[in-house]
Amino acid sequence: MASKLEKAQANYDRLLHELGNRAELLEMLDHAEPDLLDEYRRAQQAHEDRQVELEFLTSEIDGIVGEGVDRIEALKAEIAEMKGSKKEVAQTIDVKKSKLAPLKKSLAGGEYDLKYAERAMAVERKKQDKAKRTEDFDKARKIGEIIKHMKIDILKRKKGLDELRRQIKAMEAPAKDLRGSFDETKERLAELQKELSRLKKARDDELLGILREQKVAKESELRNSEQQVRDALADLGEDLYDKRIDHSVLNKFYQDIDQVADLINQLQEQRS
Numbered sequence: 001m002a003s004k005l006e007k008a009q010a011n012y013d014r015l016l017h018e019l020g021n022r023a024e025l026l027e028m029l030d031h032a033e034p035d036l037l038d039e040y041r042r043a044q045q046a047h048e049d050r051q052v053e054l055e056f057l058t059s060e061i062d063g064i065v066g067e068g069v070d071r072i073e074a075l076k077a078e079i080a081e082m083k084g085s086k087k088e089v090a091q092t093i094d095v096k097k098s099k100l101a102p103l104k105k106s107l108a109g110g111e112y113d114l115k116y117a118e119r120a121m122a123v124e125r126k127k128q129d130k131a132k133r134t135e136d137f138d139k140a141r142k143i144g145e146i147i148k149h150m151k152i153d154i155l156k157r158k159k160g161l162d163e164l165r166r167q168i169k170a171m172e173a174p175a176k177d178l179r180g181s182f183d184e185t186k187e188r189l190a191e192l193q194k195e196l197s198r199l200k201k202a203r204d205d206e207l208l209g210i211l212r213e214q215k216v217a218k219e220s221e222l223r224n225s226e227q228q229v230r231d232a233l234a235d236l237g238e239d240l241y242d243k244r245i246d247h248s249v250l251n252k253f254y255q256d257i258d259q260v261a262d263l264i265n266q267l268q269e270q271r272s
Contacts, residue, residue, distance in 0.1 A: 061211050099171060
């Protein structure tokens with residue numbers, strides 16, 4: 001039976017995983033350390049590869065027939081090629097995402113600077129109005145020149161922000177050719193699996209035994225890869241927890257994790 005400390009530690013890990021999962025849904029993972037994010041993406045890719053490999057083994061066992069070993073091997077080779085193509089497209093999409101982060105950062109900074117510039121111009125307008133009321137027309141004229149330059153600067157800033165938004169919009173959704181390539185790969189994989197399922201005659205029992213052993217091994221690999229994904233996501237959650245990235249949803253997780261962390265410290269002190 002698990003001790004109170006073991007239960008608290010398991011709850012702590014669970015909350016970190018849930019924090020990472022919620023941050024991913026909120027598209028907040030870019031705030032985490034790049035190395036941790038890369039590790040998570042690699043774990044996801046490895047898990048997806050194991051899933052595809054397991055699906056292939058399952059379909060091969062269920063649908064192997066007397067069209068012969070050559071046909072089965074040809075199907076395996078084509079599936080491997082499709083997997084490579086799918087992975088390549090996914091990597092290209094990841095590159096686009098990596099280019100998106102600095103653009104968003106520049107947009108946020110530019111929007112802040114624009115608001116500052118607009119507030120500064122509003123201050124100058126008030127100065128100009130005051131100068132007009134006091135009939136200090138020379139001062140009002142000079143301030144007017146300043147405001148004119150400010151307007152030009154603000155227009156340039158807005159134009160630059162519009163261009164950044166256009167670039168971000170173009171990158172946020174995968175390019176049409178990438179989506180088409182990705183969809184074609186998925187469709188081809190489905191076709192191959194259907195073809196294998198139509199192969200009704202089993203080959204010799206020895207080969208099927210080998211395939212079944214491979215499937216058992218692959219299922220174990222899949223479970224391990226799934227745990228690696230969970231662990232990597234928990235690491236991201238712990239990083240975000242340490243940084244305490246401000247967000248209304250994530251803040252609730254921070255509070256819950258704080259409580260569990262305090263409990264773990266108390267239990268550890270009691271044991272020592």
